Amino acid sequence: MTELILRRLALGLVTVWMVSVIIFMGIEALPGDACTAFLERDAQGEVLERCREQLGLNQSATQRYLAWATGALQGDLGVSANGNTTIAAEVALRVKNSILLAAGALSVGVPLAIFLGVFTGLWRDKFPDIFFSTGAIFAMTIPEFVAATIITLIFSIWLGLFPAVVLTPADAPPLDFFPEFVPAAIVLTLVMVAHIMRMVRSSVIEVMTSDYIQMAQLKGVPYWQMVFRHALPSALLPAINIVALTIAWLLGGVVVVEVVFNYPGLGRMMIDAISDRDLPVIQAIAILVAATYVGINLLADLLTILLNPRMRTQHLRRK
């Protein structure tokens, strides 16, 4: 098992390294650099040269990649192109806000999704299942901005319960975002519940029709004991991965929802940076989000391996 875990870790590291190379090369291939973005129209002749020298842009690409990568590893993400603020400080602020929004959505969404998934899976094809499953298809397929607009229309305009947009500045303490961030959290919860619920439902159905559950049924195990002791532990195992994917999605900057509700999270920072062509910030956010994605999925994989007795020996059997 140690070998398997080590291999997964190595794979994760290789992926993050690949991402950093892809991002760096991608930014490199674009016309313009941090100096042309920062100086805008003054970007010519001697001024441009001096700026490039100052930021070390006249070094070779390999040297700059190494400098950037070692900096990023030490938590130094560089300086933003349109000012002198360090990217790390601003990103930390936005990440905190994104975590707040994610935590709000997750704390309601995950239990609700698992409950609904088990419920609809056990009562498959009955009325509540058809109702929730159809609802889930809608929540999953309609664009986030459509869902967000509907939520605003209902909660902010017709019912007047919440403000339509968040006006709290990015550096406010977490409690200040309440109740402004509720509509955004509702939209994220809807999408999230739909995905996790569908996954849990099909997993529950699969396990409930499996041989060992039939065996338990034939042995006369009471229904609820069979569900809780025999079926759910293995039916909920795949949920770890989809929950991880959801967390990664939430932390990776939910661009559309943050823009719609004007929420000062990582997604808004990303889109602002793109509009400003602030390449150093784009680079920093991209690597951060990608590393988070890889890290969370890695954690979920490891957790699944630890919890699933079959996975522990699978790689041995394959040999």
Next chain:
Amino acid sequence: MSVGAPSRAQARPSLLRRWGTVFYDVLSRPSGAIGVALVLTHVLMALFSPWLAPFDYKAMDSGLILSGPSPEHWLGTDHLGRDVWTRVMLGGREALLVCGVATPIAVLWGGMVGVWLGLRGGWPDEIVMRAVDAFLALPGILPLMVLVVIFGTGNEVLIPTLAFFFGIPVIRVVRAAAQTVVARDFVLAARARGHPQRQIIRRELLPNVLDVLLVEGAMRLSWMLLTFSSLSFLGFGVSEPTPDWGLMINDARTFMSLAPWGVLGPMIALSSLIIGVNLMADALGKALGIDRAGKAVL
């Protein structure tokens, strides 16, 4: 993901009859029938709306700003006094054009690479798959927005960009499908007969991953429509005065409390198209025996 039962491959009737059966199977499912009907309606509307639209989509009427639904203007008018119904009818043309061209390209190039990797294996497979992992770790919409900001929002930028980034996940799916085919005896037999690799790909692999490619294409189409409309909603896609649902929703949101019909029209149009494509993809997957990881609901 499983690739068709061997029995079907053995008793394969004429191609035309097989696809006829598949099509009939799709239509006989409620999700498939609804999906095909929705998609067909949207395609027909996109094709013929220039002749059917009651007004000129650019024509502004300063006397009728944000007016409500009336016999003349079925969905009222927008903040510039333009007829909303006309713009809703025309609003899917760009999305369907761009995604309709980019999806086949994405599936083709991703599918080709996937099939080749599935057959080849070894170090090229390792390297490309790590790159695929890396690309999939990036926040999906970020590279698209960056490229649009730098190179402009024209279709000549959007189509190749979308086709490139949507082909990457296809590689992984098709590679997995190809690997299960490669492991089967008829590929071994073809190798034993000494067929060149190109012939094995064309005669043994491609016919067997075609089903996967089709379902994948249908799913990618719905995601691409979603991405395309998100881009134009965020102001990184179609630009005014071209009517586009994403753009219209963004414009109308500002006046939502005064004129909710302006936002409801394009929202229903866009959602029904994406739901239609999704239902169709779902039914197609079931008809071909490819259950997307058992996640299908209806």
